[in-house]
Amino acid sequence: MRPPGLELAGVVKRFGSHPAVDGASLCVQRGEIVTLLGPSGCGKTTTLRLIAGFEKLEAGRITVSGADIVKLPPFRRDIGLVFQDYALFPHMTVAQNIDYGMRQRGVARMDREKRRLDLLRLVRLDGLEERRPAALSGGQQQRVALARALAIVPRLLLLDEPLSNLDAKLREALRVELREILRTVGTTTLVVTHDQVEAIGIADRIALMNRGRIVQIGTAREIYEEPTTRFVAEFVGQSLWFTGRFEPDGDRQGRFFADDGLVFIAERPITSAHRCGLSVRPEHIHLAPRPDDVNRFAAVVERVHFFGAELVLHCRLDSTGRMIAVPIRSDDPTTAGPGDRVELGVSSARCRVVADE
């Protein structure tokens, strides 16, 4: 079997006594695009800088296609890096920016020109060779930065918050385009971001990072539907959280006793953590319970908020008085108005018992 495109094993980096990266492990297959997703301060940027070689590793191993790169200085790692601020050389033209890495490698002029033209075509910037970065839009600058990083035929491509400096509309379009380009190139890619939409839109798999560790790796769907911890459930998408304890009842199911007195029938968790809780996605709660919605709670609608495609009903549970926001499609015929009594239902499969960490 071929070695993975990128592998981190037990990577540690401290700043003073504060561990920025605390034993992170990650495996990215060759040609795969993985995003490192996490809140600010979780250590994802430090991880990226460790891979690029701008920070010194304290413990652990980093290999690229099987080769240990920790001992190599950053200029010999052959890793393409796209910075958050793009870091285009302002005193050089687009062509000079793209050529820079090839010049360092002594690539002949003819080959340089050919590769530059190919790359410019790939990122759809042909004809802008002689422009200075300041004369380009944010989206164009980003694509120049990408072309410059790809020009050195990197073994690995690292992108640091690639879309965060763009305005919302442009971000949408560029996300799709970026994914297309990365697919075409086929380079192993690690994208660092704090934006889950960005992470889901670009990557094959998502690695969730929290407090210096990678807490879960999987496809967007796996992460969303099968979170293993409270952090994952709450960081990706919305989640209702109940602390309490789980008591098995047969092989597959059991009862979850929430601290506030609610009792849920839930599937048996994978977690063996001492402290656990129950996570429910709001959209899995139905206003008109379906046959398999075994958990049912009486409630009163207090407010209704209109969001175009969606309505959000704020319902107060009779038993505990807790407010629960239930989103439904605005054309849903089963909608209710303020003051109406409703029954909220959720199936046992949608009640996930996960570790409270």
Added chain:
Amino acid sequence: MKLAISGWRIFEDHAAGVIFRLLLAATIAFLVLPIIVSIILSFDNREFIGTFPPPKFSLRWYRAFVDNPSYLDGLVVSLRLALLTAVISTAAGAGAAIALADAQWRGRDLVEMLFLSPKFVPTVVIGFLLGFATAIHVFDAFTRLVMGHVVITIPFTVRATLASLVGIPRSLSEAAVSLGATPWRAFLDVTLPLARTGIIAGALMAFVLSFDEVAVSIFLTDAYTQTLPIALVAEMRANLNLTVAAISTVFAAMAVVIVFFLDRAVGLDNVIGRGMYRG
């Protein structure tokens, strides 16, 4: 409750605008009027310094300037001195600034203080100390002058370079390194060109400061090696006449020419204005 902006506030605003404009006009007048007066006086035909304006004009004081060997010698010394000072001070100052901007090594702040300290010590004190130190005639007067002028101009070249380095994002040199450039190569290709305006500004500052420096030079010159400002001071003490005005006019004209060419070459804003990296 009253919500409208009162008339007094609006009046206040207008008044502030008028006062600022008057202050600006007064400042310009104070700066420009003496220059105009000395330019006119430099063409005075009278033997003595008489009432303004002069009744007749001539070039006699310009002739006196050209005919006086001590002025011309002084000019040559001053130009050589200013040029050499600018070169040495810029090389040392920019080098120091680069080391200071880059790293977080121990004692960094102390070294920065050391480089900037000549700015805060009266130049007369520096001149005295240097004059005292070299009183034993280890070096000739010109070498002494260069050393003294480098000391007093180095804070300016350090500051100017530091200011332009601070504006350069670290990611630029890191980008160069990630593309395969050694740190030294990245410095030459990226950092140095972007800090250029600051370095040039520092060099110009060093040149100008050295060229019209008096306080330090007075301790370091001797009878054979005099800078132009020192020669002027000596001449003014001995017999005050309008040669000084003629020389001032020549320098003012030179300054205008230099500013003009600088603006054409690099843009004046870049040199004296922000003088730093702009993305």
